[in-house]
Amino acid sequence: SQGGRLVELGGLVIRYGAIAAVQGVDLAIDAGEAVAIVGPNGAGKTSLLSAIAGVARPSAGSIRIAGKPLAGIALSDVVREGVALVPEGRNIFGSLTVMENLRLGTTPRRDASVPADIDRVFADFPILGERRDQPAGQLSGGEQQMLAIARAMLSRPRLLMLDEPSLGLAPNIVDKVYDILRQIRGQGVSLLLVEQNAARAFALADRACVMSRGVFTLTGTPAEIERHEAFDAAYFGVA
Ligand code: ATP
Numbered sequence: 001s002q003g004g005r006l007v008e009l010g011g012l013v014i015r016y017g018a019i020a021a022v023q024g025v026d027l028a029i030d031a032g033e034a035v036a037i038v039g040p041n042g043a044g045k046t047s048l049l050s051a052i053a054g055v056a057r058p059s060a061g062s063i064r065i066a067g068k069p070l071a072g073i074a075l076s077d078v079v080r081e082g083v084a085l086v087p088e089g090r091n092i093f094g095s096l097t098v099m100e101n102l103r104l105g106t107t108p109r110r111d112a113s114v115p116a117d118i119d120r121v122f123a124d125f126p127i128l129g130e131r132r133d134q135p136a137g138q139l140s141g142g143e144q145q146m147l148a149i150a151r152a153m154l155s156r157p158r159l160l161m162l163d164e165p166s167l168g169l170a171p172n173i174v175d176k177v178y179d180i181l182r183q184i185r186g187q188g189v190s191l192l193l194v195e196q197n198a199a200r201a202f203a204l205a206d207r208a209c210v211m212s213r214g215v216f217t218l219t220g221t222p223a224e225i226e227r228h229e230a231f232d233a234a235y236f237g238v239a
Pocket of ligand 1: 016019039040
């Protein structure tokens with residue numbers, strides 16, 4: 001694609017003691033591309049995102065961001081390389097205000113345009129502006145998910161990863177979250193999305209991977225995967 005390759009995983013293995021959570025995964029994501037990973041609990045999806053975020057250390061294999069190996073890079077520098085993760089459960093600090101949570105997203109930055117970017121967050125997410133001085137714990141689940149996404153975007157990522165962004169949210173709120181993700185992708189940001197809700201993720205993704213027991217068992221366009229006889233739609237919660 002025009003923007004070139006952003007992420008490249010080669011033979012990635014992640015072990016926790018005797019447990020091999022990820023057992024040899026290859027994946028390439030181009031700039032501006034959206035990739036969905038679906039699969040049952042315990043498949044290794046969260047571990048994969050953690051490794052790309054620099055949190056989980058690979059036991060074998062390689063991770064490159066824009067051609068640069070991730071091995072040995074400090075966590076804060078992974079963010080500076082343009083990688084942001086919205087983890088499952090969102091990691092919102094409930095006793096801090098909305099504004100304080102947003103400011104945490106800007107800590108890796110050294111540029112002067114942070115205030116302008118925060119103003120833009122409040123333009124894009126008016127509810128966060130209205131509640132900027134309230135404890136984030138008082139926000140609804142959907143508002144907290146918006147806050148987590150807005151906070152991640154304040155690090156100006158080239159790759160935004162989201163772990164179960166629709167979990168626990170009402171369908172109309174999930175619509176809103178996915179509208180936002182579509183806008184973000186439209187700005188040229190790559191997305192890597194882990195979802196139980198395959199139908200939602202597939203509607204957005206350019207490519208999808210089904211992960212099971214630490215490996216990708218199917219990869220292709222969402223349409224190819226949905227057509228595949230091995231793709232058990234009921235299991236993955238397509239509704
Ligand atoms: P889920 O949707 O349940 O989070 P997942 O596909 O994201 O599942 P992982 O969370 O990556 O899968 O877990 C993969 C395997 O690794 C599981 O067997 C899990 O128990 C194990 N595991 C994950 N994190 C750790 C850890 N920190 N220590 C030990 N085992 C772990």
